Amino acid sequence: MSRMHLLAAPVLAAGLAFVAAPSASAATTATISKAEYDLIKIGTTTAKMHSIADSGACKLKSRDDSGGIAYRHYECKGNKPYSSATFDFVNGKLEIKGQVLLDGLESNGKMTKTKYGKIKVGSTISQMHEIAGKGTCVRVVQSQSRTDNMAIYDCEQASTFGVASFFFDNGKVTSRNQAGLR
Helix, strand or coil, X not given: CCHHHXXXXXXXXXXXXXXXCCCCCCCCCCXXXXXXXXXXXXXXXXXXXXXXXXXXXXXXXXXXXXXXXXXXXXXXXXXXXXXXXXXXXXXXEEEEEEEECCCCCCCCCXXXXXXXXXXXXXXXXXXXXXXXXXXCEEEEEXXXXXXXXXXXXXXXXXXXXXXXXXXXXXCEXXXXXXXXXX
């Protein structure tokens, strides 16, 4: 399994868990925002995470204390529809964090098959935005560790159903796919 898949797995799992879970009233449920997520840096402590996120937004979902390593996995309900964040701590320090849909953005629907064809493996995030046009591609998943940054961007076509997805590792396209683009 590649590093990108290792980083993406907890983020995608948490995102799917929150999408499948029944939603509670936003007024009674603590949440985490994208701004709060961004303040929680790799290397921070669990206490710092709890002091930044809304009280009760992040819940301990799994723990393991074996081999001299204390592992803690937290899942946080996001403040946007279907959004979430995850934080993985090793020996009290944040090692991996991820978020799904916290950006709260929607594509403007201007993706085309021609634009998709110009965004190649190795293209940067800024090149993708330049080719596709502002607001066309939106980040839906993000994961970060001490050595890797992973992101997935979706770009929609409005006239007929079509979508492209670009997978980035450390700012460059590593894989891409599309369905229904014209």
